[in-house]
Amino acid sequence: MDYTVYLHDSGILEWKINRPEKRNAINFNVIHGLEKALEIAEDDPKVKAFVITGEGETAFCSGGDLDEFHLLKTKEDAYAMLSKMGKILFRLATLDKPTLALINGTAVGGGCELAAACDFRIAKKGSKLGFIQGNLGITTGWGGASLLFERIPVHSALKMLMEAKTYYAEELIEEGFIQFVFSEVNSDSAHQFFKEMIMKDVNVLKCYKQSIISKWEENHLQERMNQEIRNCAVLWERDTHHQAVEKFRNK
Structure with missing residues (x-):
């Protein structure tokens, strides 16, 4: 199984990408798994918080699986995949319960996009992150x-976006992207972070989350994400992208 999902007695739902041999890259199975986990987070009243992490000690998520997604050549093919994942990340961002990216290792490319969709991010010391x-x-x-x-x-x-380079998690605390850095991150770290929140009534958490969702509705976040996805699909089709992917895959 490319992912696992587990509901702790505390009310924390933990979803994990289980592809350490691929640096927890996202493929179509993982996309489907995140959809299923979000359904649980949305519908199960026992869920008070949602955590996303990766298997192993090396990578949180290395982005899209190039071995799988390089088969998408046209902007139409690319848009089908990109828009599907974009809708899921919008759904994650607007989940009416607190969300946490538990960054246990490298988070680059789409892995950083996944982390950005969460309300909070905590990371293992020395982890590298970047929108590359x-x-x-x-x-x-x-x-x-x-x-x-x-x-x-x-x-x-x-x-960060224009330079397309990686940063250590410690550097990103100052920018506010990372909230805390721990020597190790695991389920205990998530419980430590959420300790005070999950003691509150879930409806209190939902009301606060709705406040920020209302702000995003006013500033058209979903429409902006959709335009971003369309722009990427156009660039995806260009030889510049396909040549760069082949060069990377042949390293």
Whole structure:
């Protein structure tokens, strides 16, 4: 199974990408698994918080699986995949319960977009993170840039996106993208972070979350994410992207 989902007695629903041999890259099975986990998080009244992490000690998520997604050549093919994942990340961002990216290792490309869709991010010491899509001749394709602009100051977000380089988790605390860094991160870390929140009535948590969702409705977050995805699909079709992907895969 490419993913696991587990509801702790505390009310924390933990979803884990289980592809350590692929640095927890996202393929179509993982996309389906995140959809199923969100259904549980939305519908099960016992769920008070949702945590996303990766298996192993090396990678949280290395983004989209290039071995699988490189088969998508046209902007139409790319848009079908990109928009599907974009809708899921919008759904994650607007889940009416607190969400946490438990970053247990490298988070790059789409892995950073996944983390940006969460309300909070805590990371293992020394983890590297970066929106590196620009190095492959494309932009963020799942709405991650629009989400990042909601998380940290605009000038910092724009610099991260345009430079397309990686940063240590410790550096990103100052920018506000990472909330805490731990020597190790695991389920206990998630419980420690959520300790005070999950003691509250879930309806209190939902009301606070709805406040920020209302803000995003007013500033058209979903429409901005959709435009971002369309832009990426156009770039995806270009030879510049396909050549960069082949070069990366042949390293």
